[in-house]
Amino acid sequence: MESDGPRAGKDMQQLPMLEEAVVGIKDGKVTYIGETTEGIQADDIIDCQGKLVTPGLVDPHTHVVFGGSREHEMALKQQGVPYLEILKQGGGILSTVEQTRVASEDHLFEKASFHLDRMLSYGVTTVEAKSGYGLDVETEVKQLKVAKRLQESHAMDLVSTFLGAHAIPHEFKEDPQAFLDEMLGMLDLIKLEELAEFVDIFTETGVFTVEQSRDFLSKAKEKGFGLKIHADEIDPLGGTELAADLGAISADHLVGASDEGIKKLAQSGTIAVLLPGTTFYLGKETFARARKMIDEGVTVALATDFNPGSCPTENIQLIMTFAALRLKMTPEEIWNAMTVNASYAIGRGEQAGQLAVGRKADVVIWDAPNYFYLPYHYGVNHVNTVIKNGLIVSKRRDIVDTVSLSSKS
């Protein structure tokens, strides 16, 4: 799984793989990858005979720090009330904002920790975490501080994104610009206290316009932040083009991305982070045009978008199945999208997403006989063991003979 950079377009089909491989780990790092154990001494040996071994997965788009939950919205969804209508009525994101504002920092820490444990158990070892459920200075800082504490104490590696521009809170309903100015006013503090590396905005009907987003993100860029955009998730407004124009590191969702937008992503190198779990959960028929993106030479990554509203699942393996069946991505493209490309989408291309000598020993051993088995056998957890920085952080029941799971392996 070594790569010099993100894999774009048809290069996403490349998936270097060793059979009969040996991975050596010492002091938390990968020290050896080869096909023989000859001349190698080890204190502990894990026999992975017949099993797939990969780098830890990278989830480059999550909203993991939040208060409460939104199961009460399920009935509204069943009645056909659209996502943006629920938000307009003060529910949706704004309901989670209320629950996050009243939660203590320690509570949010414990809750996010629980979700991160679950993500680790599904084979994810690096994750991006967005704020955006505070929408006021105090609560946004509280969320970002929780992410920072988690980065310092949890086995998971976290990369933090400031999404203060996630929705317009009640108190600014009549004056969205004043709200955006308040969020912009936080950037110096966020920089000073190293609370986030990226700034994101929800560019969507009834939330922020393309022009508001351009202005907001340009100011964040001037202050030295990397940029991300929730772009063309529901209505095709042109957030994709904006992401490319501004040189954003990623443009996320992209269900309604135009032909022009897709071309621009390929030219700018902005990574398309696709979130098919969200499209599924919103009950949409039309998914992001991954095939067109790959044909045009775009770098595609995949993520869960784990959040309490539009995609409440930590199961990134389920996203593999959606990517295969609804985005028509090949298994090779899916693995690249969740490892190499995902790590570049959050500025961790040099640290995560590859199994290579000298890198962190973030390794997953799967109860699967080959890499295309995972998107196929869906809805369950195929992890056998997760190793983070050389230590076992998650171990599940062993199946001795994985080969027997498959007729062909």
Ligand SMILES: N=CN[C@@H](CCC(=O)O)C(=O)O
């Ligand atoms: N679309 C905007 N933000 C999130 C959903 C947040 C929520 O519904 O709580 C997303 O990426 O899908």
Ligand SMILES: [Zn+2]
């Ligand atoms: Zn999101």
